[in-house]
Amino acid sequence: MYVDQASKEQLQALLADLESQYAQLKAAKLGLDLTRGKPSSAQLDLSNSMDTVLQGNFKGSDGTDTRNYGGLDGLPEAKALFSQMLGVKPEETLIGGNASLTLMFQILNFAHNFGVRGAASAWNKEGRIKFLCPVPGYDRHFAICEELGIEMIPVKMDENGPDMDQVESLVKADKLIKGIWCVPRFSNPSGIVYSDAVVERIAGLGKIAGPNFRVMWDNAYCIHALQRGAPALANVMDLARKHGTEDSLFIFGSTSKITFAGAGLAFMGASVENLKHFKKHLGIVTIGPDKVNQLRHVKFFGDFNGLLAHMDKHAELLKPRFDAVISHLDSGIKNTDMGSWTVPQGGYFVSFDARPGLAKEIVKLADEVGVKLTPAGATFPYGKDPEDRNIRLAPSFPSLADINKAMEVFVLCVKLASVRQKLAA
Numbered sequence: 001m002y003v004d005q006a007s008k009e010q011l012q013a014l015l016a017d018l019e020s021q022y023a024q025l026k027a028a029k030l031g032l033d034l035t036r037g038k039p040s041s042a043q044l045d046l047s048n049s050m051d052t053v054l055q056g057n058f059k060g061s062d063g064t065d066t067r068n069y070g071g072l073d074g075l076p077e078a079k080a081l082f083s084q085m086l087g088v089k090p091e092e093t094l095i096g097g098n099a100s101l102t103l104m105f106q107i108l109n110f111a112h113n114f115g116v117r118g119a120a121s122a123w124n125k126e127g128r129i130k131f132l133c134p135v136p137g138y139d140r141h142f143a144i145c146e147e148l149g150i151e152m153i154p155v156k157m158d159e160n161g162p163d164m165d166q167v168e169s170l171v172k173a174d175k176l177i178k179g180i181w182c183v184p185r186f187s188n189p190s191g192i193v194y195s196d197a198v199v200e201r202i203a204g205l206g207k208i209a210g211p212n213f214r215v216m217w218d219n220a221y222c223i224h225a226l227q228r229g230a231p232a233l234a235n236v237m238d239l240a241r242k243h244g245t246e247d248s249l250f251i252f253g254s255t256s257k258i259t260f261a262g263a264g265l266a267f268m269g270a271s272v273e274n275l276k277h278f279k280k281h282l283g284i285v286t287i288g289p290d291k292v293n294q295l296r297h298v299k300f301f302g303d304f305n306g307l308l309a310h311m312d313k314h315a316e317l318l319k320p321r322f323d324a325v326i327s328h329l330d331s332g333i334k335n336t337d338m339g340s341w342t343v344p345q346g347g348y349f350v351s352f353d354a355r356p357g358l359a360k361e362i363v364k365l366a367d368e369v370g371v372k373l374t375p376a377g378a379t380f381p382y383g384k385d386p387e388d389r390n391i392r393l394a395p396s397f398p399s400l401a402d403i404n405k406a407m408e409v410f411v412l413c414v415k416l417a418s419v420r421q422k423l424a425a
């Protein structure tokens with residue numbers, strides 16, 4: 001039903017039906033959770049044999065004893081393997097600890113307080129600097145900016161990525177804009193893949209921005225397709241080389257959603273010059289990363305094809321969960337004016353846009369019947385969705401049965417909130 005075209009009587013009849021369904025669900029006392037994008041235990045099980053792969057042999061290919069200190073930027077074989085995920089050269093790769101989020105924080109902290117090219121280049125010397133934040137986006141990126149006191153400027157996104165006319169005009173006009181967050185393939189939460197033209201324009205930003213501008217290219221889902229043949233992403237480092245802007249990029253990835261979310265590997269791709277400066281700073285923070293885990297990962301995958309074959313197993317577990325979410329939305333809300341959503345071909349999320357003013361209400365309604373959703377607003381800087389529309393759905397962790405139940409509730413809450421809103425107007 002299109003609520004904007006329905007009569008008052010039709011809406012009242014629908015409301016009575018929805019309210020009785022809602023009351024029944026309340027009585028069922030559900031305890032379901034569609035909040036965070038965590039891998040399910042079955043996904044974690046796919047990597048269990050990593051536990052025994054070393055069989056007491058801790059020597060790296062160059063003879064490094066991985067149990068000891070050292071190797072600040074990682075084992076050569078880990079760099080050789082994961083540079084292929086990042087789309088950079090092995091010498092442009094740094095392998096860190098278990099969380100790319102830590103590397104992202106360290107990079108921004110380094111650029112802000114210590115300077116990407118020495119103390120004089122520290123962003124904080126220029127006053128309150130700013131970052132562009134394509135929305136909807138990832139709440140933990142926004143949290144890093146808040147923690148460092150960096151002002152966030154939301155930028156619109158469409159199915160091709162950030163609105164580059166807006167990005168370029170902002171960056172040209174304001175030299176205090178020092179960077180932009182990007183989740184370029186299977187974006188969090190929309191699942192979109194940046195188009196080639198958008199990637200090319202982002203690669204060129206270093207030419208028009210103020211000094212020490214950096215793109216935070218968080219390619220967390222770069223090989224997380226739900227099936228082979230999903231849209232590819234242009235190689236941003238190659239394009240930056242073409243424009244002579246390699247120094248404007250920091251590229252991130254991890255195996256958090258490939259092996260173990262709490263015990264994976266995080267890595268970063270950057271120009272040799274950027275890495276040289278960052279490593280000086282990193283050497284103060286640590287004597288070296290967990291190289292045993294790096295060796296374990298390399299032995300477990302063998303090579304890049306082994307890594308991709310492993311991702312097929314994740315896709316087998318994830319695809320039915322995404323299909324379930326989409327099928328509930330299709331059968332409950334398609335061909336109505338109560339919401340729209342993305343149909344991602346990879347990543348961990350489905351992004352839902354309700355009628356303006358209803359996201360908070362829908363999340364509250366679902367919570368009251370025992371279905372936890374990501375807080376409304378979380379996908380926007382400062383937790384403020386100006387239209388109160390966007391809700392991020394994360395179907396990776398719950399069982400298929402729980403997703404079906406949770407989505408039944410979600411669809412009902414969307415309808416209930418929409419009809420109530422229309423009747424109150």
Ligand SMILES: Cc1ncc(COP(=O)(O)O)c(C=O)c1O
Pocket residue numbers: 037098099100101102138183188218220253254255256261266
């Ligand atoms: C876009 C994005 N980047 C980074 C992360 C976290 O990555 P890591 O576990 O490597 O810190 C997530 C997790 O949800 C994410 O969605």
